[in-house]
Amino acid sequence: MQDLAGHDMPKKSPIFDGFAFLWGLLFGLCIASTPVMACPASCHCIEKSGMTVVQCMSRNLEKIPSDLPRDTVVLLLASNHITHIPNHAFKELHYLQEVDLSNNEIETMDVGAFQGVSDSLLVLDLSNNRIQSVPKEAFARLRAKISLSNNPWHCECTLQEVLRELRLDPETVNEVICHTAVKEEYAGKPVIQVLDSGINFCNFHHKTTDVAMFVTMFGWFTMVIAYVIYYVRHNQEDARRHLEYLKSLPSSSQISKDFDTISTVL
Template structure:
């Protein structure tokens, strides 16, 4: 009798928590719970954005193989216990600066591989201690990406798959970013040099315009002066006018 009572109590508790979990789970996903830890399975659900009604006790959020294009600011702010976040195989092009704000240092894995990322703001990964997978994205290698990678703990198994799809220095396109940086290349220095060259070209252009204007102004004034001088020459001189006046006086 006692054992039967305990069994029904456990069943009641299980059904109760199961109903609570089901009500908190996004309708496009499947949620499972064990020892108070919630796993949310949203992979391959044709999602276009990150669900907003996620259980607060979620420790694993699987969002791979969807159609998500953007990670907005504070998208995971209500998930303080999250340990694994899988966003691989989406179409993510934009990661906002505060995208992972609110995630604690308990996050262990962040997977952004196989997306459409070309660059990310360095503030996006602030305070994260997780191993991050950034492989198979069309990265543009320049100063910002270099500064981002300097602050991250890249997954060692995929680090060589983080390659320069394009680069401010074309000869590095197609090469692993870490390999390029380990060779001593500093994209930030090149960025400064490029800025200096651009500034020099701009200043030279303005200087050329000023010189051209001065030359035009001088030549235009010279032409006016020449015409004025020719006009003056065409006028009767004062001595000739006096002689003509004397002749007329003599005749009279």
């Protein structure tokens, strides 16, 4: 075989060709076995403007997928049957900026539900779920714009303290309604309207706690008084019986007379 200049080219050895073939085969297998992006089977992943959008809407999911791509920026989980947000639900998703969990059946969330994404998350939609209350630390250090509308909120002290630290979506803030409340008169009213009127749910909480403590103390005091009364009456009864027993005994003068009579006879 000659090159383009007409010179003879050295022949390749069969051993060299074998090594080259094996190397190429191994390299190809490595590339084939390394996925560009691992996407959950129930979702659809899209690369858009350099961002990974994971679309899992209306897939009958009952929980948040655990095998999400690490480069996920937008996660769409709306219109499923998710009931709970566990601790570290979005662990290792360090680029996550938006999460849509609206129109699910979420009732509860753990304290560490959003740990690991508090710095990156910009938008969080939890509207149209079944959330009545949340742990006080669940949204700790979260800077995202949050939608909590159309949930059956129970308005009390903890919820007030949670909302005080959040950046609520201004377009839906009036749809965060007190479904129930520590005072029935506030049920059915927007939470923000109640709080802006100067109502402090924590005062009701303290008053309720004070009343409960007073009732407990009164109960203990009543028990102590009842025991003292029982103890005194029981001792009085014993004293009366002892006194009657002593009265039933012959007197010392009578015993002396009987002793003198016996001595005279003898």
